[in-house]
Amino acid sequence: MTLNLLILEGDGIGPEIAAATRLVLNAADTRFGLGLTFSEAPIGFTALAQSGTTFPDSTWAACQAADGIVLGPVSHNDYPPKAQGGLNPSGELRIRLDLFANIRPARTHAGVPAPSRHDFDLVIVRENTEGFYADRSMFLGPGEFMPTADVALATRKVTRQASLRIAEQGFQLAMQRRRKVTAVHKANVMRVSDGLFLDCMRQVRARHPEVEYEEQLVDAMAALLVRDASKFDVIVATNMFGDILSDEAAELAGGLGLAASLNAGTDHAVAQAQHGSAPSIAGRDLANPSSLIVSAAMLLAWLGERRQTQALLDAARAIEAAVESAIASPETRTSDLGGSLGTADFARLIAAKIAA
Secondary structure, eight states, X not given: OOEEEEEEOOSTTHHHHHHHHHHHHHXXXXXXXXXXXXXXXXXXXXXXXXXXXXXXXXXXXXXXXXXXXXXOOOOGGGSOOGGGTOOOHHHHHHHXXXXXXXXXXXXXXXXXXXXOSSOOEEEEEEEOSSBSOGGGSOSSSOSEEEEETTEXXXXXXXXXXHHHHHHHHHHHHHHTTTSEEEEEEOTTTSTTHHHHHHHHHHHHHTTOTTSEEEEXXXXXXXXXXXXXXGGOSEEEEOHHHHHHHHHHHHHHHTOGGGOOOEEEOSSOEEEEOSSOOOGGGTTTTOOOOHHHHHHHHHHHHHHHHHHTOHHHHHHHHHHHHHHHHHHTSGGGSBGGGTOOBOHHHHHHHHHHHHHO
16 A cells, blocks of 8 residues: 655645644554655745745646645735735635535543533534635636625525535534534525525435434524533534634634644545644744644545555544643643643654554
């Protein structure tokens, strides 16, 4: 077995946490014999300086050829306009590779202080290819436009195909967990678009009678997560709602530094930290690499399930267990969690735990 993982470092703290993640993946490869090979390609400001675009054609070709992709955070809000080469690599990958499911687990961790009054373990399954986001609403042109200087309009696309497949993804995941699905919507206001989404959720639910099912308005859901997130298992939502709720759940669990994320499609998957590029701490060995490390573990598990390879599944579990072990003690945490370890030392600790 050989697997080529493409590393896209990104901007800000991206190169630091990508290097940390690669170190951990190498340790897992050595222990479990995964046959990993690594390649790199430029994105973001590095690529812009080299080739005039933040997502070059050569990088796109490398993405298509890779078995899996590890994507560092990007500073896309600071890029030049699209016409001047400022493409969002994350958005481009989600669209071009049809990564329709953004899977974001959130759970409390032993010993880690968290705002939540209850321990919880849930997953938010977010539709990733349409909705209110401007770069994913239209075939040609953005989903936001201004007919006059004083009027701004935004379109929201919800399709039956995308809603059915994200619903199926949520129910399949629930079958591997505690068999409960919560559909999040705002159909009391957006009766047509969220009405279609709920119709698809109910259609898929009919094929999974063994799974408990409920529906919650998005504003109520935001409050219920604060009240007691332990009541939820798998939450399925459209793009923007899922994005917002997953950040809330991550903060309730202890912070975005621990929040993993996998963008998955039928044939491709991209591991991506849930947080941003944090340019204010870039190059200072301060960033917590846990989010990208555990995202990479999710990528190994996704590959293991597709290829029916137990070693990949075991490696994913070992990485997650090593991170859990490290953050359980204040002495072996990064500074954002009250510890003293830098990015590189934390990665070396995780690698050593995997090798032990």
